[in-house]
């Protein structure tokens with residue numbers, strides 16, 4: 001069972017949890033509260049610009065209105081094996097749902113950390 005999980009999960013296979021720590025993450029207020037409940041340390045990426053409410057410049061908010069936060073350290077929901085402990089919880093942020101191994105978001109953060117490209121499942 002464990003072997004099968006490793007085969008199917010490219011994050012695990014590559015011992016990677018890069019996008020769950022020290023990452024930029026767009027969040028609604030509800031998603032922010034959910035992550036903060038776990039003890040995650042998040043702060044607005046540009047707090048001063050945020051106060052000016054110039055979000056549509058793309059500096060402060062995403063096109064769908066989420067504010068962009070910096071996560072300091074690990075997400076509180078990341079377990080000791082590098083797995084998301086709330087993977088099936090429907091309160092998990094949309095960006096967590098959307099980020100897949102090998103996609104643009106994944107690769108951007110792996111590039112920042114000098115990690116190789118992950119080959120997406122459908123290219124294997």
Ligand code: SF4
Pocket residue numbers: 010011014016017018019020099100101102105106107109110118
């Ligand atoms: S999606 Fe990419 S960056 Fe995130 S944990 Fe998986 S492999 Fe690492």
Ligand code: SF4
Pocket residue numbers: 019020021075076077078083084085086087092093096
């Ligand atoms: S909720 Fe899960 S997927 Fe999202 S940052 Fe935290 S550990 Fe990673």
